[in-house]
Amino acid sequence: MGAAIEVVDLAKSYGELRAVDAVSFEVAEGEFFGILGPNGAGKTTTLEMIEGLRQPDAGTIRLLGEPPWPRNPALLPRIGVQLQSSAFFERLTAREQIHTLASLYGVKAATADDWLERVGLVDKADTRVEQLSGGQAQRLSIACALVHEPEVVFLDEPTAALDPQARRNLWELLSGLNDSGRTVVLTTHYMDEAEVLCDRVAIVDHGRILQLDSPASLVRGLDAATRITVAPGQLSTQEALAISGVDDVTEGSTGLVLRTRQPAVVLSALAEQQHLAGVQVQTGTLEDVFLSLTGREYRA
Numbered sequence: 001m002g003a004a005i006e007v008v009d010l011a012k013s014y015g016e017l018r019a020v021d022a023v024s025f026e027v028a029e030g031e032f033f034g035i036l037g038p039n040g041a042g043k044t045t046t047l048e049m050i051e052g053l054r055q056p057d058a059g060t061i062r063l064l065g066e067p068p069w070p071r072n073p074a075l076l077p078r079i080g081v082q083l084q085s086s087a088f089f090e091r092l093t094a095r096e097q098i099h100t101l102a103s104l105y106g107v108k109a110a111t112a113d114d115w116l117e118r119v120g121l122v123d124k125a126d127t128r129v130e131q132l133s134g135g136q137a138q139r140l141s142i143a144c145a146l147v148h149e150p151e152v153v154f155l156d157e158p159t160a161a162l163d164p165q166a167r168r169n170l171w172e173l174l175s176g177l178n179d180s181g182r183t184v185v186l187t188t189h190y191m192d193e194a195e196v197l198c199d200r201v202a203i204v205d206h207g208r209i210l211q212l213d214s215p216a217s218l219v220r221g222l223d224a225a226t227r228i229t230v231a232p233g234q235l236s237t238q239e240a241l242a243i244s245g246v247d248d249v250t251e252g253s254t255g256l257v258l259r260t261r262q263p264a265v266v267l268s269a270l271a272e273q274q275h276l277a278g279v280q281v282q283t284g285t286l287e288d289v290f291l292s293l294t295g296r297e298y299r300a
C-alpha cells in the first residue's frame with residue numbers, strides 16, 4: 001500500500017516558539033494514525049499544515065500524492081476535516097447542517113440521512129445544533145466530515161471535553177472508520193484513546209516526535225514492569241518480596257502492588273501459594289512510555 005501522507009522535516013514557528021520542529025512521518029493508506037501529546041505539543045499546527053490550512057516555514061508535505069499548500073482545491077473533496085462544533089452553521093438543525101454540507105459536495109440528501117443514522121442522531125435530527133450535547137455535537141461534526149466519503153479524514157481531538165462514557169461511545173464509532181480502507185489521522189491528549197484506536201502513534205512533545213510505533217511496540221520497547229495487585233490481607237510485604245521475580249512492592253489503595261518483569265513466574269508462585277483470587281494484572285501503558293521518554297508524568 002502507498003503512503004496517504006508523507007511529511008518530511010516539517011517546521012513552523014510562531015515568533016520565537018518552535019511549535020513544530022523537524023517533524024517527519026508517513027501515514028499508510030488505510031492506517032489509523034494518532035498524534036498524541038500534551039497541550040501545546042504542536043498537534044493542531046501539524047494537522048493544519050497537512051490539511052493545507054496553514055503554510056509551513058519549512059519541509060515538504062504530500063497528501064494523497066499532492067502538495068496541500070498553496071491551497072489545493074483538487075484535494076478538498078478527497079479529504080474530510082472535522083469541524084469544531086463552534087464552526088457549525090448557526091441556528092440550523094442537525095439534519096439541515098449535514099444536508100447543507102452534503103449539497104456543497106454534490107452528495108445526495110439520502111446519504112446525509114444515512115450518516116445521521118450511523119452516528120446515532122436520528123432522534124436529534126430536528127434539534128438545533130446549539131442545543132446538542134457535547135457528545136452529540138462531536139458525532140454530528142464527525143458525520144459532516146465523512147458525508148462526502150473522503151479518502152482521508154482528520155479528527156482534531158474528537159473526544160475533547162466529553163465525559164468518560166460519551167468518550168467510550170464515540171470510540172466505538174471511530175474504531176470502524178477505517179474499515180473500508182479510509183485513512184484516519186487523529187490528534188488526542190488521551191493515552192488510552194490512542195492505545196485503543198490507533199495502528200501507530202507519534203508521541204509528540206515541544207514540537208518534536210519523540211517516538212513513533214504501534215502502541216504495543218511502544219510499550220514492549222519500554223520493557224515496562226508489569227504491576228500485579230494482590231487483594232489486601234493475603235500477603236505481607238516481606239512475603240511478597242520473597243517471591244522470585246518481584247522487583248518491588250508497594251501498598252496501593254486496592255491491595256499490595258508487586259512490580260515485576262517476569263509476570264508469569266510471579267503469577268505461578270502466587271497460584272502455588274493460593275493467593276490468585278482477586279489478583280489484577282496491569283501491563284505497561286503509553287503513560288509509562290511518555291514518562292520514560294520525557295522523565296515527567298503525562299498530564300494532558
Ligand SMILES: Nc1ncnc2c1ncn2[C@@H]1O[C@H](COP(=O)(O)OP(=O)(O)OP(=O)(O)O)[C@@H](O)[C@H]1O
Pocket residue numbers: 014017019037038039040041042043044045046189
Ligand atoms: N496562531 C498562533 N500564534 C502564536 N502561537 C501559536 C498559534 N497557534 C499555536 N500557537 C502555539 O504553538 C504551540 C503549539 O500549538 P498547537 O495548537 O499546535 O498545539 P496542540 O498540541 O494542538 O495543543 P492543544 O492540545 O492545546 O490544542 C503552542 O505553544 C501554542 O500556544
